[in-house]
Amino acid sequence: MSAGFLSRTGLGLGLLLGREPVKPDPDGMTTDARDMHAFKRTPQERARRKAEIMAERAAGVVSHRWRWRRWASIVGFNGLFVLSYWLDLQLVEGALTASRVLGFHFADLNSSLQLMLAHKHAVNDFVIGASTVFTLYLLAGGRTFCSWICPYHLLSELAEMLHLRLAERRLVKDHELDRRLRTVMFVVFAVLAFASGYTLFETISPVGILSRALVYGTVIALVWIAFLLLVEVFYSRRLWCRYLCPIGLTYGIVGTVAPVRIVHHLDSCLHEGKCREVCLVPHVLEMTKLGYAAEVNTPIGPDCTRCAMCIDACPTGALTLDVKGISRPPGTAE
Amino acid sequence: MTDTITTTAPTKPDKRHSKADEARRRLLRSIAVGGLVTCAALAGLLHHRLAPGAPRLRPPGALDEDAFLASCIKCGQCVQVCPVEAVKLADLTDGIGNGVPWIDPRAQACDFSCDATQCILACPTGALSHLIDKKEQVRMGVAKVVEPDACLARQGRGYKGPARGGGFRGVLRYPEIDRWRAKPVAGHPYDLALCDLCVRQCPIEGAIALEPVSSDPGDRRRTPKVTAACVGCGVCEMMCPADPVAIRIEVTPTGREPGGTPA
Numbered sequence: 324m325s326a327g328f329l330s331r332t333g334l335g336l337g338l339l340l341g342r343e344p345v346k347p348d349p350d351g352m353t354t355d356a357r358d359m360h361a362f363k364r365t366p367q368e369r370a371r372r373k374a375e376i377m378a379e380r381a382a383g384v385v386s387h388r389w390r391w392r393r394w395a396s397i398v399g400f401n402g403l404f405v406l407s408y409w410l411d412l413q414l415v416e417g418a419l420t421a422s423r424v425l426g427f428h429f430a431d432l433n434s435s436l437q438l439m440l441a442h443k444h445a446v447n448d449f450v451i452g453a454s455t456v457f458t459l460y461l462l463a464g465g466r467t468f469c470s471w472i473c474p475y476h477l478l479s480e481l482a483e484m485l486h487l488r489l490a491e492r493r494l495v496k497d498h499e500l501d502r503r504l505r506t507v508m509f510v511v512f513a514v515l516a517f518a519s520g521y522t523l524f525e526t527i528s529p530v531g532i533l534s535r536a537l538v539y540g541t542v543i544a545l546v547w548i549a550f551l552l553l554v555e556v557f558y559s560r561r562l563w564c565r566y567l568c569p570i571g572l573t574y575g576i577v578g579t580v581a582p583v584r585i586v587h588h589l590d591s592c593l594h595e596g597k598c599r600e601v602c603l604v605p606h607v608l609e610m611t612k613l614g615y616a617a618e619v620n621t622p623i624g625p626d627c628t629r630c631a632m633c634i635d636a637c638p639t640g641a642l643t644l645d646v647k648g649i650s651r652p653p654g655t656a657e
Numbered sequence: 658m659t660d661t662i663t664t665t666a667p668t669k670p671d672k673r674h675s676k677a678d679e680a681r682r683r684l685l686r687s688i689a690v691g692g693l694v695t696c697a698a699l700a701g702l703l704h705h706r707l708a709p710g711a712p713r714l715r716p717p718g719a720l721d722e723d724a725f726l727a728s729c730i731k732c733g734q735c736v737q738v739c740p741v742e743a744v745k746l747a748d749l750t751d752g753i754g755n756g757v758p759w760i761d762p763r764a765q766a767c768d769f770s771c772d773a774t775q776c777i778l779a780c781p782t783g784a785l786s787h788l789i790d791k792k793e794q795v796r797m798g799v800a801k802v803v804e805p806d807a808c809l810a811r812q813g814r815g816y817k818g819p820a821r822g823g824g825f826r827g828v829l830r831y832p833e834i835d836r837w838r839a840k841p842v843a844g845h846p847y848d849l850a851l852c853d854l855c856v857r858q859c860p861i862e863g864a865i866a867l868e869p870v871s872s873d874p875g876d877r878r879r880t881p882k883v884t885a886a887c888v889g890c891g892v893c894e895m896m897c898p899a900d901p902v903a904i905r906i907e908v909t910p911t912g913r914e915p916g917g918t919p920a
Binding site: 407408416417418420421422423428430431434435438441442444445446448449452498499500501503504507508511512515519520521522523524525526527531532535538539541542543544546547559562566567 | 683684686687690691694695697698699701702705723724726727728730731732733734736737745746747748749750752753755756779781782783787
C-alpha cells in the first residue's frame with residue numbers, strides 16, 4: 324500500500340462526505356505527473372491540443388455506448404424482479420430492499436443499516452444477505468449500484484436531460500446545494516431510525532418505492548417519486564442523487580477501495596472538461612483540469628458511480644474502466 | 658456555475674458580493690431541502706402516532722406491531738410465496754407502514770393452504786418470526802362476533818349457495834376436494850340447514866364452535882363461540898355470508914410473538 328494510495332483514498336472519502344475539491348500541491352504530485360504538466364504547458368503542445376480539439380469538434384462524434392449498456396442493465400435487473408414474480412421465474416424474488424437471487428439471500432445495505440438501527444437485532448439470513456451484498460460492492464465499487472441497478476437513477480437521468488434542455492433555453496436554472504447535505508441526511512436518518520425505532524427512511528426511499536411499485540403495483544407512493552423528479556427538472560439538477568440519497572453514501576463508503584474503477588490517463592487528456600459536464604459527481608473529476616492530476620494514471624474516487632458517461636464523453640479515451648490487477652495500464656503507480 | 662451571475666443581471670451586483678451571496682443562499686437552500694426531506698420522513702411517523710387507523714392484520718408470525726414495522730425490510734417476499742395471494746403490501750398511505758405486508762381477510766384470508774408458514778420461511782429478516790413452524794402457534798388476532806344480529810346461526814337460519822355469492826374472487830382450500838390447491842369459494846355452493854360456515858371452514862381445530870343460545874332444546878339458534886386456540890387467520894371473516902359481516906378478526910398489536918400468552 325503506497326502513500327499515494329492512502330492519500331488518494333483519504334481525499335476520495337473527503338469528497339464523498341462533501342468536502343470541496345482542492346487543487347493539489349505540486350509537491351504532492353509524482354515526478355512523472357509534474358513533468359507531464361510542464362510538457363503540456365509548452366507552446367507547441369498547447370497548439371497541438373488546440374488543433375486536436377478543433378478537429379474533434381468538426382468531426383462531432385458522440386458515443387452513447389456505455390449509457391445504453393447501463394440502461395439495459397437497469398431495465399434488465401428491475402425487469403428480472405418483475406418477471407420473477409409475474410411469470411413465476413423465481414430468479415430474483417423480492418424487491419431491491421431485499422431479495423433472493425437464485426435462492427441466495429441479498430439485502431440492500433442501507434435498508435439493512437436502517438433496520439438494524441431501528442430493530443437493534445439481526446437474524447442469520449439477514450446477516451448473510453447483507454454480507455453478500457457488502458462483498459459484492461466492496462469489489463464492484465459501491466456506487467455501481469446507483470448507476471447500474473437503481474431504477475430512480477434512470478428516471479433521474481431522463482429528468483436531467485429535460486432539465487438541461489430547459490436550462491439551455493434559460494427556462495430553468497440549476498440551484499446547487501451544499502454537498503455536505505448528503506452526509507447530514509445520512510446521519511439524520513441513522514439517528515431517526517435508532518431513536519424512533521422505525522425505519523423512517525424506508526418510507527420515502529425512492530429505491531424501495533420504485534422497486535415495489537414495479538413488482539407489486541403499490542403506485543400511490545409514486546406521487547413522491549413524481550414530486551422529486553419535478554423538483555429535479557425545474558429546480559435543482561439531480562437533486563436526490565447528488566445531495567440527499569443516503570443509499571448512495573452507504574454504497575460509496577463500502578466501495579471506497581474497490582478494484583473496479585474508472586481511471587484517468589493524463590497523457591491523452593486534452594482537458595476540455597466534457598467529462599465533468601456529463602458527470603453526476605463532477606468533483607471526482609477534478610484531475611481532468613489542466614495541472615490538477617497528481618498522478619499520470621489516477622483512479623477516480625469512491626463517489627464515482629462507474630456510470631461511464633465520462634468514457635462516452637471523452638473523445639480521446641483518456642478515461643477508461645479499469646480492474647485493478649487485471650487491466651493495469653502501463654505506468655500505474657502501484 | 659457561471660450562470661448565477663448572468664441571471665441576476667438587471668441589478669448588476671458586484672462579483673464578490675454575489676459569490677458570497679450564492680454561497681449563503683446555497684447553504685440556506687441546503688438546510689431548507691434537508692429539513693423538508695426530514696419532515697417528509699417524519700410525516701409517516703406522525704401519521705402513525707397521531708392518526709392511527711385500524712391496525713392492519715399482519716401475516717402469520719409477525720412480531721408485535723412496533724417490532725414488526727422496525728424489522729420488516731419491505732421486500733414483499735412473503736407476498737410472492739403466498740399460494741392464495743392473501744398477503745399484500747401497504748402503500749404510502751400507511752405512512753411508516755409503506756411497503757409492509759398485510760392481509761384483508763374479508764377479501765382473501767390466510768387459509769394456511771401452504772401447510773403453514775411459507776411467508777415465514779420467505780421472510781429474510783425474521784419480522785415474521787422464524788420461531789413459528791406450526792399454524793397453531795400463530796397469533797395474528799382473535800375472531801369476534803361483532804354484528805351478532807347479522808349472524809345467520811344466531812337467527813336459526815340456514816344457508817344455500819356459494820358463501821359470498823358467485824362474483825366473489827377469494828379462494829379456500831377444501832381438503833376433501835383437493836388436498837394441495839385452494840379453489841374459488843364462488844365455485845363451492847353450500848346447502849346448510851343451519852349456517853355454520855365459520856366453524857365448518859376454520860383451519861384450526863377447536864378454535865371456534867357453535868353453542869346453543871338458550872337451554873330450550875327446541876331452539877335452533879346457535880352462537881359462534883371463539884376459544885383461545887383461535888389464531889386470527891380470518892377464514893371465518895372471509896366465509897361469513899352475512900352482510901354486514903357478523904364475525905371479524907380483532908388484530909392483536911402485541912402478544913403475537915411465539916411463547917407469549919394470547920391477548
